[in-house]
Every structure is written in C-alpha cells, then in structure tokens.
Amino acid sequence: MSAETPLPFYKPLIAREEITQLVEAVESGWLTTGPKTLEFEAAIARYVGSQFAVGVNSCTAAMHLALVAMGIGLGDAVITSPITFPATANVIEHCGARPVFIDVEPDTLLLDVAALEKFLAAPERKGIDADRVKAILPVHFAGQPCDMDMIFALASQYGLAVIEDSAHALGAEFQGCKVGSDYGLGFQGPWASCFSFYATKNITAGEGGMLTTNAPQLMEQVAVLRLHGISRDAWKRYQVAGYQHYEVLFPGYKYNMFDLQAALALPQLSHIDEWQQRRQAYTDLYNQGFANIEGLQPIQVKPNRRSAYHLYVVMADRARLGVSRDELLNRIAAAGIGVGVHFRSLTVQKFYREKYGFQEGDFPVAERASDQVLSLPLYPAMHERDVDRVIRTVRQVLGV
Ligand SMILES: Cc1ncc(COP(=O)(O)O)c(C=O)c1O
Numbered sequence: 001m002s003a004e005t006p007l008p009f010y011k012p013l014i015a016r017e018e019i020t021q022l023v024e025a026v027e028s029g030w031l032t033t034g035p036k037t038l039e040f041e042a043a044i045a046r047y048v049g050s051q052f053a054v055g056v057n058s059c060t061a062a063m064h065l066a067l068v069a070m071g072i073g074l075g076d077a078v079i080t081s082p083i084t085f086p087a088t089a090n091v092i093e094h095c096g097a098r099p100v101f102i103d104v105e106p107d108t109l110l111l112d113v114a115a116l117e118k119f120l121a122a123p124e125r126k127g128i129d130a131d132r133v134k135a136i137l138p139v140h141f142a143g144q145p146c147d148m149d150m151i152f153a154l155a156s157q158y159g160l161a162v163i164e165d166s167a168h169a170l171g172a173e174f175q176g177c178k179v180g181s182d183y184g185l186g187f188q189g190p191w192a193s194c195f196s197f198y199a200t201k202n203i204t205a206g207e208g209g210m211l212t213t214n215a216p217q218l219m220e221q222v223a224v225l226r227l228h229g230i231s232r233d234a235w236k237r238y239q240v241a242g243y244q245h246y247e248v249l250f251p252g253y254k255y256n257m258f259d260l261q262a263a264l265a266l267p268q269l270s271h272i273d274e275w276q277q278r279r280q281a282y283t284d285l286y287n288q289g290f291a292n293i294e295g296l297q298p299i300q301v302k303p304n305r306r307s308a309y310h311l312y313v314v315m316a317d318r319a320r321l322g323v324s325r326d327e328l329l330n331r332i333a334a335a336g337i338g339v340g341v342h343f344r345s346l347t348v349q350k351f352y353r354e355k356y357g358f359q360e361g362d363f364p365v366a367e368r369a370s371d372q373v374l375s376l377p378l379y380p381a382m383h384e385r386d387v388d389r390v391i392r393t394v395r396q397v398l399g400v
Pocket of ligand 1: 057058059060061084085087088139165167168195196197198208209
C-alpha cells in the first residue's frame with residue numbers, strides 16, 4: 001500500500017471459500033436458521049471446548065438471552081465493567097435490572113477483581129441490596145480474558161451467575177483454556193460466554209453472535225428464547241415426517257442466527273489461529289515501535305493468558321505528550337490512517353451518568369482511560385509495512 005492510499009481501521013479477509021459457501025447456502029434454498037447454523041454451532045463448541053453453542057444474531061442478543069434465561073429481572077443488579085461497548089450494560093437495563101460498574105485495572109482496562117471483591121463484601125456501602133446482586137458480566141476487553149479464576153471463585157462464594165462478554169475474545173485463552181470453555185475451573189453456578197461476529201470481529205458474519213455453555217437446560221432455554229419462545233426450530237417443523245405444531249413456551253425474541261451468516265463465518269474458523277498469530281506479531285511490532293515514547297502506553301497482556309489481540313489500544317497521556325488524545329486521533333486520521341476509541345467509560349455516557357448520578361472521580365481509572373484510549377489498525381489483512389507506516393505516522397504527528 002502506498003503512503004497516499006488510506007489505511008482503513010479494519011478490513012475483513014473474505015476468501016473464495018467463504019464466498020463459495022455463501023453462494024451454496026443461497027442456492028440450497030434454505031436461507032434462515034438451518035443446517036449451516038447447526039454446523040457452525042458445532043464447530044464453535046469444538047473450537048472453544050464447550051458442550052453447547054447456540055447461534056444468535058448478535059453478541060448483544062446472546063448476553064440478553066443469558067440474563068433472561070438465568071431469571072435476572074426487575075430490581076436485580078448485575079456487576080460489569082464500564083470500559084465496554086454500550087451493549088454490555090444496555091442488555092442489563094433491558095431486563096429491568098441495574099448495571100453495577102466496578103472500575104478497571106489501569107494497565108489492562110479489565111474489571112479490577114480486587115475492587116470487585118471489596119464491593120461484594122459490602123454492596124450496601126454503594127446503596128445496593130446484597131440480595132439483589134445476581135450476576136457478574138466481565139468483559140474480555142480487546143481480546144484479553146479477565147481474571148476468571150477469581151471471578152468464578154467470587155461468584156461461587158456469593159452465589160452469582162457469570163455471563164462473559166467475549167465479543168472480542170474468540171481464540172483467547174486463560175491458563176491454557178479457550179474463552180468459551182469453563183477453563184476447567186469447575187464453576188457450578190449458571191454460566192455462559194457470549195461471542196460476536198460483527199463486521200470488525202476476529203471472524204465475522206457481518207452481524208452474528210453465539211452463546212456457549214455446558215448446561216443443557218440453559219442451552220435449551222436460550223435456543224427456545226432466540227426464536228419467539230416456540231418449542232421447535234422452524235426448519236425442523238418442515239423436515240420431519242408430518243407437520244409438527246409448535247407451542248409457545250415464553251414470549252421469546254427474534255434473535256436467531258440464519259444460515260447465510262453461518263456460511264460466511266464458518267470457513268474463517270480454519271484461519272483463526274494463523275490470523276491470531278499475525279495479530280500478535282503486529283501487536284509486538286507496535287509495542288516495539290512505541291516503546292520509547294513517553295506518554296504513549298499500550299495496554300498490557302498478563303502472563304497467564306493469551307489475548308485474541310482483537311484491538312491494539314494505547315493510552316495517550318496529554319500531560320506527557322503535549323497533545324490531547326482527540327487531537328492525536330485527528331492528526332492520525334488526517335494522515336490517512338483509520339483510528340478508533342475503545343471505549344469511553346459508560347459511566348460518563350449521558351444515560352448512565354444521569355440515571356445513576358455518577359460524579360467525576362467515582363471511577364478514576366475508567367474516566368482517565370476515557371480521555372486517553374486510542375485504537376490503531378490491527379487485522380490480518382494488513383502487512384508489516386502497514387504497521388511500520390502507522391508507527392512512522394504516529395511518531396511524525398507527535399514529532400518524536
Ligand atoms: C465489548 C463488546 N461487547 C458486546 C458487543 C456487541 O456485539 P454485537 O454487535 O455482536 O451485538 C460489542 C460490539 O462491538 C463489543 O465490543
């Protein structure tokens with residue numbers, strides 16, 4: 001790519017095989033949920049090491065259904081991270097529950113488990129009735145798994161469910177086990193992991209999501225809830241001998257994954273490990289390229305885990321760089337390089353700030369991150385020379 005050609009923030013790698021499978025799915029005449037979705041579900045369960053996987057139309061839907069299936073509702077409280085996409089907290093609101101934000105660690109921007117432990121020991125101190133705290137919804141930010149042994153241990157101790165926001169984390173590992181599995185930690189409470197196949201994710205269906213779990217009952221409930229709460233998948237209704245009447249078991253949702261999504265995403269799974277290696281190699285190059293810039297600090301990956309390297313996030317410290325994050329974003333974008341912000345804390349967003357009366361200083365780490373985080377292009381369709389160009393551009397616009 002020449003210096004003049006814009007480098008987008010993200011570009012998917014869609015190969016001939018994906019297109020062939022998509023065309024085959026279209027030509028099969030079965031466009032909605034059907035055999036391709038089943039095949040993709042089985043492939044994801046195998047890949048992550050879960051017993052079940054249920055395809056839905058987004059990670060948002062997967063998280064919402066997990067909460068509903070676990071019985072979380074009006075007046076309940078669900079603990080989550082403020083450094084995330086709005087979907088994570090919005091689904092809690094959709095259930096009539098309230099998100100309880102716990103601040104993040106400064107070096108990883110993952111839920112701070114020490115702060116979580118402190119909160120759980122006395123939720124009343126934050127005005128929350130201990131009996132209403134029902135679940136923890138940790139976010140594997142940028143593809144790095146949270147401290148899952150501590151999270152499961154605390155969930156066991158306090159009788160909480162765990163719903164993982166794994167939107168960024170397909171392929172990531174905690175202590176050698178893939179996100180989407182139970183990490184061999186033997187957690188006995190309700191548990192599910194929720195993935196995204198949104199356009200920019202490590203593998204993509206354009207839009208799409210998946211819930212993994214080891215609990216047959218939870219899997220069944222989610223499978224029913226994703227399609228209007230009716231007792232049988234539509235595609236089975238027409239395929240067994242004789243017409244099968246369905247029963248409405250719950251007023252469910254229209255959240256099912258359909259076969260065209262599965263056909264597009266499924267072949268990408270065979271590349272995920274190689275793509276992840278490339279993402280990691282580019283992350284290492286970025287880290288080296290920025291190593292001696294005072295005030296530009298990449299997020300860290302902890303030693304007992306492997307990130308999916310979904311995003312390359314740096315924190316730009318205005319005091320030390322002499323330029324604000326927003327000014328830096330504008331300068332990089334003006335030089336033809338796509339940039340992003342992942343994420344401004346949900347505690348500074350209008351709805352959450354006003355509804356829960358958050359004040360400046362309530363979430364110091366997340367608030368600082370809100371002003372400092374900046375994401376640079378990171379995807380396998382890039383080449384090393386693109387990474388070099390981004391490094392050169394960032395240095396140039398900073399004058400270092
Ligand atoms: C951390 C996080 N959680 C959840 C979601 C929602 O995923 P989806 O768009 O598949 O609903 C996203 C989407 O980008 C995300 O970044």
